Amino acid sequence: MLSILHVSDLHRSKEEPVDNDSLLAALLADRDRYVTATPKIPPPDAIVVSGDLIQGAQLNASGWQKSLEDQYKVAEHFLATLCNLFLDGDRSRVVLVPGNHDVCWNTSRLAMKKVPDEQYPSNLYDVLIKPDSIYRWSWSEQALFHIVDMALYKQRMSRYWDFIESFYRDVALPLPIDRERGFQLFEFCNRNVVVAAFDSIEGNDCFSFSGALLPGAVGRCAMVLRDFTRSYDLKIALWHHSIQGPPTRSDYMNVSQVQEMIGHGFQLGLHGHQHVGEIETQFVHLDQRRSMAVVSAGSLCAGAREMPRGVNRQYNLIVIEDDFKRGRVHVREMAEGGQFTLKNNGAFSEGFVEISWQPLLDMMGRQIDTKAANAKLAISKAEAALLDGKLHEVAGELRDVDLSSPSYARNLMIEALQKQEDWSKLSAFLENPGGIEEIVLLVSALIASNNLDDAETRLNAATELDAATHADLLKRLEAKRMLRQL
Structure with a gap:
């Protein structure tokens, strides 16, 4: 199972402020409760934050620059501590996107x-x-x-991006953080799951409240993923804005941009902004019907005046089953004593809602075996690297391929290590040899790396070796010992 902690809209209400310590303590206490729940909710493997990291500042507010700096310090402390408490500090498993509150109104007005x-x-x-x-x-x-002043206008997001670049400094990601690209990429679950984090604040400012992705962002993301030449079991899209709203409002995103994501194989969409947890399904009809489960999270920090009627502070726990075709959304809602518990009304009367989506299919309409497809591609790349003499790239290409038993891929790795004459790595790789040939290679590698006692132990245990081979290895072992004594 993959468990995702989905929080959103962290902007703090002035009328009902909540401090980091109280919030973090409530989330930890709730984890103690839900890990024993039925159905099972595992501790989170990843955290996604669908925008609005700060409250922002009103137009012409006194000291707005200092206020924004202070708010980002609070956000950094909260997110860093949350990551430390839930993910052992692994920020590569934390996904952030901007929201409308992260847009600096005063900078946009100055432009x-x-x-x-x-x-x-x-x-x-x-x-x-x-x-x-x-x-x-x-x-x-x-x-x-x-x-x-378009250059100044673009700086309305500079404080957000300064924060993001600092948060992910020295963190290994599939692509480096890029302010201009319109999306960032993250991988979870041994690279079986990819998350595309889209910016939905294109054109959003002090006077324009609608959400939009940067033109071409979805298409560029699709082409980048195509260049990765990797199949994923699950493709998740994350953004901030709602995809529907009342006719008198404009602060939501065109659903056609979500449908474009579906057309490129995204199966699960996560967003915030509307301050309430909800589930819906979006479809596109191409060669076959494709679907996306769209999940919104309520606000973790907003006050009562900023919430829909009857809604309290919320967050989601999304549990993905091992087949990556279905899951459950558990909405947790703040109740008495500022503590979270399961939401058990409306669509979430049982505390959760089941979700599903169409798995990725090949041209024949068959479900893609992503593990086999990725292994086949990795082996092909490793083979090409070996032929080109790029020996150090072979191990990287094969990092996700099962090399534990005799196979063509395992032979490629062995050949690369032999050609590098990296006897220590070769002997470690052959710790559990698969057959007589690998036993011979293991003993030879141990001799070459001067691990003579280990070589003798392995040789004496290799009763399946024929007498001539055993004698030859023993002769080489004794010769190496004599050389060391000189």
């Missing part, structure tokens, strides 16, 4: 100027809704603005 009344476009509505429009409408001021 804009008010448009004089006489310069208003005649087709005002059309220019406002145009993709990549530089125009913004302020309802509070009843005025039109336009972006005049």
Whole structure:
């Protein structure tokens, strides 16, 4: 099983503040409860945070720069401690995306100027809704603005990215963190699961509240994953914004961008923003129907005034079954004493909801055996590296292939180590030899690395060796001992 702790909307309410220690203690106490629950909820293997790491600052707020710095310090302490307590400090298993609260309103406002009344476009509505429009409408001021400094406008996310780059410094990820790419990649569960973390704040600022991915981000992500030439058992997409909302609101994302993800094989979508845990299924109909289970998480830190009616602070536990085709979403909700327990009303009347998705299929409509496909590809790459003399790359290509028993892949590894004359690694690799040939190689490697006592022990135990081979190895062993005595 893969267990994911899904938290979202960490912005702290001024009316109902919650401190890190109280929050972390409540999460730990809840873990003590749910690990003994039925059905089983294992301790988290990964943590995903679907945006809004901080509250942000209102326009023209006094000391807004210092306020943002202080808020990110609180967020860093919370996330670092959460990672230490739940994942033994392994930040490669923590996935973060930005939310609308992470957008600096004051920086975006500084990049804009008010448009004089006489310069208003005649087709005002059309220019406002145009993709990549530089125009913004302020309802509070009843005025039109336009972006005049695009470089400064882009810096509205600079504090968030400074935080992200610091958080992941020296952390091994499939791709380095990139502010401009529109997505980051993470791998879990022995590289069987990939998570694409998408930025859904394109065009979001002090006057524009809708969510959107960077144009082309999903397509670029799909091409990068294609270049990885690796099959995953489960492809997860993470973003911040909701994908639906009331007609009088605009602070949600176009569902077509999620459908594009489904078309590229993403099966599970996770988001936040709406401050309530919900489940829905999205479909696209191509050569065959493909589906995505879309899961939203409630807010971990918002106050009552920021919540839908009847909803408290929440987080999710997502349990993925070993077949990577189905799972369960457990919503945990804050109750008396600031403690979390299972949500047991509405769709979650049993405390959880089962989810499923269509597994990845090949062109014939058959489920892809990802383990076999990845092994086949890895062996092909290792073979090419060996032929090109790139001996040190062979082990890396075969790192996820089972080499414990005699096979062509195991032979490739042995040949690479022999050609490198790395006798210590070869003898360690052949610790459990599979057959007479490997016994001979093991004893030979031990002799070459001057582990003569171990070589003699192995040779004496190799009763299946024929007399001539045994005598030859013994002769080489004695010759090496004589040389060492000189």
